[in-house]
Amino acid sequence: MKSIFSLKGALSILFLLASSFATHFYFLQSDSYFTVNADALHQMAVFQKFLAENFRNGNFMWSWNYGIGGDLFGEFGYYYSTSLFFWISVLFNFDTIFDTVQLKLGFSILKSFCSMFIMFILLKYLKRSYVASVVGALMYGGSIFFLKHSLLWDFMVDSMVWLPLMILGFERWLKEKKWGLFIAGLFFMLSTNFYFAFKSSVFLMIYAIFAFLGTKQDFTVKSILRFFIGWGKFYLLAFGLAAAAFIPSIYALFHTDRGGKVNDIPLTFAPEYYAGILEKTFNLDGTYSILGLPVALLFLYIAGYTFLNRREKSFLYMSLFMYFLYFVPFAHSFFNGLSEMQIRWVYLLVFSVSITSAFLIDRVAENKEKIMTSKAVIPFLVLIFGLFAPIYKDGAAFTAYEWLAFCLTVLCFIVLLLAGKLGKKAFYLLITAILAVNTFGTQAYFSKKSLGSFYGQDRIDSSVLSRPGLENKAELDMIRSIQTSDSGFYRIINDGNNYHNAPMYQDYHGAGTYSSLLNGKLQYFLKQHHNVLFDRDSINKFNHFNNRFYLESYMGIKYHIVPRNADAPIAGAKMINQNETLKVYENLYALPIAFMQTEYASKEDVEDLSFIDRDELLLQAVYTDKPVKVLDWEKYNVSDLNSERIDRPEQLIAENVEQNGDVWKVHENGTVTIPIEKRQDGQVLIEADLKSAQGNRFDMEVEGIRTQKVPVKDKYAYPAKGFVFNLSPSFNKDSVTIKLSPGEYQVSSIKIYHQKMDTERVKQLQKQSLTNIQYDKNKVSGEIKVTEDGMLTASIPYSRGWKTFVNGEEAETYTVNQVFAGTPLKKGTYKIEFVYTTPLLKESLMVSITALFITIFALFRSKRRKD
Structure with a gap:
């Protein structure tokens, strides 16, 4: 050589x-x-x-x-x-x-x-x-x-x-x-x-x-x-x-x-x-x-x-x-x-x-x-x-x-x-x-x-790199303004860009990402268990919670940044700031990162609920991956959930759509209009259980809200069942119009719900939440006064890497509500700390150190043999 x-x-x-x-x-x-x-x-x-x-x-x-x-x-x-x-x-x-x-x-x-x-x-x-x-x-x-x-x-x-x-x-x-x-x-x-x-x-x-x-x-x-x-x-x-x-x-x-x-x-x-x-x-x-x-x-x-x-x-x-x-x-x-x-x-x-x-x-x-x-x-x-x-x-x-x-x-x-x-x-x-x-x-x-x-x-210039979601001054100024005025823990949704990883670049706690190794339980929770709607289905992405009241409250979405000409993204939100291109709305009903829940629901009850009711259940009760034997608490009655169907399917009007039982053949400009019973306040949500009969790509639009379903065989397709559309808080019509791209569809059901927003329940949970919250890198800590036995539920994605410490002693960490971390607490006052370590890092590091010693010994032994 x-x-x-x-x-x-x-x-x-x-x-x-x-x-x-x-x-x-x-x-x-x-x-x-x-x-x-x-x-x-x-x-x-x-x-x-x-x-x-x-x-x-x-x-x-x-x-x-x-x-x-x-x-x-x-x-x-x-x-x-x-x-x-x-x-x-x-x-x-x-x-x-x-x-x-x-x-x-x-x-x-x-x-x-x-x-x-x-x-x-x-x-x-x-x-x-x-x-x-x-x-x-x-x-x-x-x-x-x-x-x-x-x-x-x-x-x-x-x-x-x-x-x-x-x-x-x-x-x-x-x-x-x-x-x-x-x-x-x-x-x-x-x-x-x-x-x-x-x-x-x-x-x-x-x-x-x-x-x-x-x-x-x-x-x-x-x-x-x-x-x-x-x-x-x-x-x-x-x-x-x-x-x-x-x-x-x-x-x-x-x-x-x-x-x-x-x-x-x-x-x-x-x-x-x-x-x-x-x-x-x-x-x-x-x-x-x-x-x-x-x-x-x-x-x-x-x-x-x-x-x-x-x-x-x-x-x-x-x-x-x-x-x-x-x-x-x-x-x-x-x-x-x-x-x-x-x-x-x-x-x-x-x-x-x-x-x-x-x-x-x-x-x-x-x-x-x-x-x-x-x-x-x-x-x-x-x-x-x-x-x-x-x-x-x-x-x-x-x-x-x-x-x-x-x-x-x-x-x-x-x-x-x-x-x-x-x-x-x-x-x-x-x-x-x-x-x-x-x-x-x-x-x-x-x-x-x-x-x-x-x-x-050859088309990437400074204007592309300065788009919303990246080095965009208007957005960055608005984000820094929020962070200056509010030093607590909360999450922000920026509705004005399509960069799912904008929170990483613009340095704020967001609600989305585009990555190949997404937390599997979180992805399942969002896309199958709650069927959150995105602009197109993908196994690698999520970027919001569809402006659904209970989901956003649970996740602690406190601020929305929207284009200046946009309506309030979520009912009850208050506009607090604006500039030439953007507005900021505050969600008054965002929950802290951890709060107490004193009733539980069984997994069987949860599986039988509609996607809409599963949203509300997040704030009414908790369900766990295993029985919580240390608690003697009450089971929540899921019949108390407040959604109601308001569609009148017998009066459905189809234009450029041939219906043959549950098979719809949609032609160009095909629409289906479903009359509804109008309600005051609350949210109007549509659950549509339909799919392309041949598994093809198709577009769907409901009252201006669009999504695209990629082909079933597409390598990036995610097999979620159906769709849930949450209409704008300003929606005030007596019918809902659905548009589909031309094609043949298998339609199992289309249901339209009205869901009241239980703001009083949110206020109760806000009073029963973690206070004096401190967070840094891989830990979150705070204090809480528990007045009734229950589960401290955190909007932290569960992983075996999380450890929970109660008054300095390690406590058992449960998987709650499909994907989140929680720990049971009895009546009393506590200092809580959640600490994270990358799973298997310590164990694998010990393997590497052991292998290093073996390598050094083998090299030394090999050298001695040559000598």
Whole structure:
């Protein structure tokens, strides 16, 4: 490895460093920012700034600005919290969204260089030439897979850095039986991201199998066991070292609610998918391209195969196996954890092809005089007639990229035909130039046409980053005004933006988030148990409580920020502030974070209630996950709940809707109008139990309130049953009109309720609540005087990480009302403290410390043996 410190090595590394900037040239010279108005902005940019601020302040466990309160270390392990690159970024100051996305561009260049550099070292260790090592590294770290994911989901390319390090460590163990680097590579791979750790771990097994087949070993049971146990024990040791990062994240994963869908994975793709196999491999087949491999690879594979030795052929076979998996639907599901199909594993294919290309370049160059004419003609004809001719036949003009690929195909054909007459250096130079030009050309075209134009990176300017929910002065001024005048604990809903993670960025306790590892019980509570309506269903999002009186009171929603022309969002709210664009309403009936309830309801009673009645029950009684034996309290009579049906279904009027029993066929502009009995005050809510008969996407609107149901088979669909619409407090009609997009629907029921707002009950609970509330990072404390035995109910999402202390002594914490934390109290005066620790963090940290001691001992023992 001393060769990398030679002049050639230094020049190679400088070339890769320059290449990492060149691959980002489009973004460096762009007047736009390194983000797009999708997950990159709605999630990644916000998460990185939010987590960095919390971690700098010593808060690693919990934040009230995440959802209605959520775990930081475990639930963000999927994104950043365990990433080395993120922890390096914490050293930098990025106070605004502008700073954050600019920093991301710098880190994208850094990760690109690191992936190329480590890949280069790996190829040099495998005794590849400088030229082949540079080209292989460039193809890997400069792939469009890297560019696309670095822009859209930057955390996903961290594993592209650690994969070649892990393989380098494996090769070093295989050849020299030195295992320190292998442990390091495995540690970074396992600790950075559990999701990609799974993919890379599967690939390690595949790599090991082909490595075993490529070495001259006896294929006996003993040799197989010795080989796999030999490196497997180091994998287990590295897993132990990474436990503190890996296990809390896995715990969070297993406590999400992904809807319980069964994914229908076909055995094969449609025939037309395979008909475009060359286009999917070598061309940029539209905006969703993910491979875009250089056309020269087909020439190299065909021309160089016979020149490879047994071990080198194992790399080629491995790359062909990974390529085969690319066209197998089940592989896309398997690498995604046996879930829906995703292409995020393709970096493994890119790695396999890149490492193989380095061997092929060297062997073809060394044997150029032996290349038969047919080995140049066959790939040339395949590409001309299989890739370019169909484009010409369809009458479509070649794109700039297709012209580039065509010219390089012709050039590669000529170079191979003349290979025997070219000097070795000239041949190396030409092949390298073809591959490099193809790689840079692919990057440039893909960046401009796909990432820039289609995904919209070229449309991100300061006005986008200053939209409501982000760096918006009007909103920020209003939020700071609320926080200055009210220093207590409460939650705010900002109705004026669609950024679910705005509370994280704008620094307030909100009621929503957009994240992949949502608390499963909370998601179930909102979307199935209470059927809160959102603009579209999703397994990853929530952002309000539908302005439903009892839900918002229970959750402590004290303030609403709304556009200036909007009505009061919730009945009884009082406007307290306004500026040129916004108004603030105060909910006088918001409850503190914890309050006493003295009656209980059974789970059976709750399940039989309508969604509307379940709302009110939250303030009338409590139901728990298990019997509370320490309390002798009364059972609440659910018949006392005050909702009443006010619809007159027999007078329903349908326009452009054909009704056949419970099947509705809705045509263009189809509406259904249902007369109701008018009531004073209170809320009017509609429970609609209907669905698309074919499981298709559809839109539904009730009195100006819209929602969209995504297709049942959509990977992000959440299987909630029906809808609940809460009409505006200003609604004063004698009928309700429902609009549906054209289609066929299965309609089980449509019920319209009037629900009185029991403000007196809220006032009672406000008097029986926690006072002198103090909260900081991962704890909440306060005092309470209990006049009647009951359950102290908190609007804190329950987790085994929460501990409750009553007068300094730990008390049992119950799951109450499906998802919240509570503890029983008898009559008396108490000091209460809720304290949170990321679940399994302490236990997994002990595992990591133990593994560290074992590693140190093993290294010391290994050194002593050598001495």
